[in-house]
Amino acid sequence: MNVGLFIPCYIDQFYPNVGIATLQLLEKLGCNVSFPLNQTCCGQPMANSGFASLSKSCDKNFVSNFRGFDYIVGPSGSCVLHLKEHLHVEQHSGEAEHIRKHVYELTEFLVDVLKVEKLNASFPYKVGLHNSCHGQRGLHLSSMSERNLPAFSKPQQLLSMVKGLELKMPSRPDECCGFGGTFCVFEEAVSVKMGKDRIADHANNDIQYITGGDTSCLMHLEGILKRNGSKVKTIHIAEILNSNA
Amino acid sequence: MSARETILKNITANKPELVELPSIDLNAVIQYSDLVQQYKTVLQSIGGGTVELQNLASLKQELESRVAKGDFVVNRIAALGEVSDSLASLTADELAAVDTAYLQGAVAVAENGAIWLYESQMGNRLLPFICQHLVIVIERKNIVPTMHHAYKQIESAKEGFGVFLAGPSKTADIEQSLVIGAHGARSLIVYIIG
Amino acid sequence: MSHNSTLKHAEAAAQFINDEPRTNWHDETLWFVRQKRDKAAHGLPEWEQLREWASQVKNHTLSNLDNYLKEFESKAQDNGVIVHWAADAEEHNRIIYDIIAHHKIKKIVKSKSMLTEECGLNEFLHTKGIETVDTDLGERIVQFRNEPPSHIVLPAIHLKKQDVSDTFHEHLNTEKGNNDPQYLTEAARQHLREKFIESELAITGVNFAIAETGGFVVCTNEGNADMGAHAAKIHIACMGFEKMIPRAEHLSVFLRLLARSATGQPITTYSSHFHKPRQGQEMHIVIVDNGRSRQLGRADFRNSLKCIRCAACFNTCPVYRRSGGHSYHTAVAGPIGSILNPNIDMRANADLPFASTLCGSCSNVCPVKIDIHDQLWKWRQVLVAEGYVDTTKKVGLKGMAFLLARPGLYRFAGKAGRAVMRLFPWIVNNKLNPWYKQREMPAPPKQSFRDWYLQNKKQ
Numbered sequence: 001m002n003v004g005l006f007i008p009c010y011i012d013q014f015y016p017n018v019g020i021a022t023l024q025l026l027e028k029l030g031c032n033v034s035f036p037l038n039q040t041c042c043g044q045p046m047a048n049s050g051f052a053s054l055s056k057s058c059d060k061n062f063v064s065n066f067r068g069f070d071y072i073v074g075p076s077g078s079c080v081l082h083l084k085e086h087l088h089v090e091q092h093s094g095e096a097e098h099i100r101k102h103v104y105e106l107t108e109f110l111v112d113v114l115k116v117e118k119l120n121a122s123f124p125y126k127v128g129l130h131n132s133c134h135g136q137r138g139l140h141l142s143s144m145s146e147r148n149l150p151a152f153s154k155p156q157q158l159l160s161m162v163k164g165l166e167l168k169m170p171s172r173p174d175e176c177c178g179f180g181g182t183f184c185v186f187e188e189a190v191s192v193k194m195g196k197d198r199i200a201d202h203a204n205n206d207i208q209y210i211t212g213g214d215t216s217c218l219m220h221l222e223g224i225l226k227r228n229g230s231k232v233k234t235i236h237i238a239e240i241l242n243s244n245a
Numbered sequence: 246m247s248a249r250e251t252i253l254k255n256i257t258a259n260k261p262e263l264v265e266l267p268s269i270d271l272n273a274v275i276q277y278s279d280l281v282q283q284y285k286t287v288l289q290s291i292g293g294g295t296v297e298l299q300n301l302a303s304l305k306q307e308l309e310s311r312v313a314k315g316d317f318v319v320n321r322i323a324a325l326g327e328v329s330d331s332l333a334s335l336t337a338d339e340l341a342a343v344d345t346a347y348l349q350g351a352v353a354v355a356e357n358g359a360i361w362l363y364e365s366q367m368g369n370r371l372l373p374f375i376c377q378h379l380v381i382v383i384e385r386k387n388i389v390p391t392m393h394h395a396y397k398q399i400e401s402a403k404e405g406f407g408v409f410l411a412g413p414s415k416t417a418d419i420e421q422s423l424v425i426g427a428h429g430a431r432s433l434i435v436y437i438i439g
Numbered sequence: 440m441s442h443n444s445t446l447k448h449a450e451a452a453a454q455f456i457n458d459e460p461r462t463n464w465h466d467e468t469l470w471f472v473r474q475k476r477d478k479a480a481h482g483l484p485e486w487e488q489l490r491e492w493a494s495q496v497k498n499h500t501l502s503n504l505d506n507y508l509k510e511f512e513s514k515a516q517d518n519g520v521i522v523h524w525a526a527d528a529e530e531h532n533r534i535i536y537d538i539i540a541h542h543k544i545k546k547i548v549k550s551k552s553m554l555t556e557e558c559g560l561n562e563f564l565h566t567k568g569i570e571t572v573d574t575d576l577g578e579r580i581v582q583f584r585n586e587p588p589s590h591i592v593l594p595a596i597h598l599k600k601q602d603v604s605d606t607f608h609e610h611l612n613t614e615k616g617n618n619d620p621q622y623l624t625e626a627a628r629q630h631l632r633e634k635f636i637e638s639e640l641a642i643t644g645v646n647f648a649i650a651e652t653g654g655f656v657v658c659t660n661e662g663n664a665d666m667g668a669h670a671a672k673i674h675i676a677c678m679g680f681e682k683m684i685p686r687a688e689h690l691s692v693f694l695r696l697l698a699r700s701a702t703g704q705p706i707t708t709y710s711s712h713f714h715k716p717r718q719g720q721e722m723h724i725v726i727v728d729n730g731r732s733r734q735l736g737r738a739d740f741r742n743s744l745k746c747i748r749c750a751a752c753f754n755t756c757p758v759y760r761r762s763g764g765h766s767y768h769t770a771v772a773g774p775i776g777s778i779l780n781p782n783i784d785m786r787a788n789a790d791l792p793f794a795s796t797l798c799g800s801c802s803n804v805c806p807v808k809i810d811i812h813d814q815l816w817k818w819r820q821v822l823v824a825e826g827y828v829d830t831t832k833k834v835g836l837k838g839m840a841f842l843l844a845r846p847g848l849y850r851f852a853g854k855a856g857r858a859v860m861r862l863f864p865w866i867v868n869n870k871l872n873p874w875y876k877q878r879e880m881p882a883p884p885k886q887s888f889r890d891w892y893l894q895n896k897k898q
Contacts, residue, residue: 016884049823053824134799190456193456257505259735420598428666
């Protein structure tokens with residue numbers, strides 16, 4: 001199957017290793033992956049700030065880059081959710097619709113489309129999982145504590161296939177980290193406080209890494225961890241699933 | 246145009262297209278294997294007490310001995326003895342002195358501990374709220390599983406006032422510390438008869 | 440109305456967080472309430488079905504609201520109740536004032552009604568020289584302190600017991616330094632029972648109004664609404680017109696959801712059904728619009744009118760828990776307030792839809808399934824389109840959009856400015872750089888993913 005690799009702008013610019021791990025993982029699992037070279041951004045930062053009207057050019061650019069793939073896969077729940085909910089291009093409505101229906105966040109693609117049952121991965125560390133909100137509540141990557149429905153978790157299912165990994169969940173398993181796009185700067189005080197509280201909850205489990213499916217959340221948590229001189233590191237789930245330590 | 250006309254006109258202009266009412270399917274609702282046990286457990290969890298009795302004999306004795314002692318008790322249950330039926334004329338000030346009120350409940354709800362009281366069962370609307378302590382008697386057969394069942398059993402608009410009452414008055418407005426006895430009754434004991 | 444009223448949410452929140460131990464306490468206390476709600480919700484296998492029923496009943500009611508209001512009015516009048524209609528807050532306040540003035544009333548008790556907070560009733564009556572006594576314990580505490588409530592169910596949740604103790608020492612002459620909640624509640628009981636007994640007029644809110652019977656239901660745990668209404672000669676019940684439900688049987692759905700969602704209780708202690716005034720009593724209902732019919736006309740936002748004021752969205756909101764209710768500078772705070780208040784005053788409340796990470800927890804705890812976080816997103820679009828957003832924000836995001844629409848320029852900017860994150864202008868355009876204040880920047884990598892890909896993969 002032909003997979004278009006969607007690497008969100010901030011991953012492209014700041015966390016290339018997440019893109020590399022995603023690409024290598026998909027190829028290991030037998031996908032024919034291409035990375036359209038003129039991609040930039042899904043438009044979410046503008047739209048979530050109230051400027052959806054400004055993201056029209058991003059939409060156009062996205063469709064011209066990603067038309068024609070069987071699936072589009074990206075290592076970011078929130079960017080994928082934005083595309084699913086808001087990608088519209090008037091002149092190319094059919095192509096935009098195809099993309100909305102076939103764009104997947106990495107872990108849901110692995111579980112739901114590739115139906116991965118085992119991984120040749122090893123990561124012998126204590127790891128805390130951060131459930132990013134848009135992936136969890138928007139894309140239903142896992143059940144949520146608010147609802148009275150059967151429990152499941154696609155990221156946990158995949159992490160359980162990793163040799164040596166000891167998974168620890170925080171006491172509040174699905175509280176927001178406070179990144180929230182431009183919220184992180186326009187509501188700086190609340191944003192940082194939320195991040196500090198998430199970290200403290202994970203730290204109670206004596207973990208070495210915090211992982212998750214959204215680099216944006218991890219970038220925010222990493223910024224706080226580093227400022228406070230913590231030994232805890234952040235790592236994207238793609239890097240764990242692709243690891244062979 | 247009056248406010249009434251303006252408001253109604255604006256609502257008519259702005260309301261969405263008519264959508265259907267859902268039908269409430271009682272088969273989709275929780276079932277309890279033991280209604281009495283469920284009722285007792287819930288009521289205790291919200292600060293009330295329960296006593297199961299075959300008949301009213303011992304409660305009648307208790308009431309008589311309290312009357313004899315000179316406690317200001319009000320009885321609204323014929324089976325327990327003389328009924329206080331001139332309550333309507335009592336002022337709030339007078340009712341505030343009532344130590345214990347004995348009331349008959351109509352229906353009790355297993356899922357939440359609530360009891361439906363008609364105004365006629367209270368004698369005075371203020372009584373169940375202003376008395377210091379409350380005793381309610383309920384027939385075992387009148388315990389229903391949920392609020393859906395309860396509303397089928399009662400006629401909530403039959404009298405001028407009625408209440409679902411669940412436990413003693415309480416508050417947690419100071420640091421979320423639960424305190425029983427906010428403004429209303431400081432205790433509730435429910436006697437389950439039969 | 441709030442002492443923070445001139446501050447926008449972000450600034451007021453930053454002040455709140457300055458006291459970190461108190462912020463932690465506030466967060467943990469409300470999280471505990473959320474956990475009690477979870478326990479109650481998860482105790483009913485039909486929970487999700489109940490939410491669906493509640494949502495459908497409310498959707499239906501909104502779609503037939505004019506007819507239900509007329510039916511309600513006529514039944515209530517048949518029951519001997521006097522029905523008033525108020526187009527806005529001012530009219531609501533004037534109607535109540537006229538009743539008070541007509542009967543020359545001096546002693547008034549009031550139980551919790553967020554509508555009267557929304558309308559500023561207490562302040563209005565105060566200007567007329569009339570004092571009302573708030574009788575909900577939490578509301579009495581904040582009234583003594585001359586503060587607005589910070590939460591619609593737990594009005595004094597921003598206060599610690601020593602604050603209450605100090606307040607009661609000053610106003611009720613309790614022992615200085617006695618912080619025992621039992622002792623303080625008992626003092627309030629004695630004080631307020633006196634007020635109930637001497638009151639001439641009681642004002643209450645309305646939780647549900649029943650079209651079929653013309654009755655209304657008021658829910659409390661303390662019993663204060665009943666103590667007031669049954670003791671006073673006159674009872675005025677104030678309701679926003681969205682409190683309507685079709686039939687008494689629908690109360691079962693809402694009463695099962697309300698307290699479980701609010702505090703985790705299976706039901707409030709008292710769910711009082713008022714239909715007729717008692718012998719010799721006068722009973723009034725004031726039906727209020729105050730912007731609601733306008734909200735009904737906004738297709739994207741009308742279902743906010745389904746709200747039953749349980750505050751589950753407050754308790755679950757990670758932003759609310761860490762910023763306190765006063766930072767929302769409105770009568771109804773929290774996520775639901777942030778989608779209701781822009782309808783009342785867009786300019787004054789333009790900051791509120793941005794006081795959220797859009798995490799979506801609110802929509803999923805909501806017992807009537809209001810899509811709160813989606814509406815927050817939609818309000819942002821409306822507020823930007825109507826010009827209520829700062830120009831600096833606008834300039835930054837426009838620049839960003841310009842860049843991201845042009846792949847060549849995007850890559851150039853990335854290369855030139857990765858180290859300072861020039862690509863993300865909202866981060867560095869501000870002189871003080873709010874990202875860096877408490878967070879490190881990501882370390883700039885040697886090459887972007889695209890560069891790596893071209894070097895390693897591209898055939």
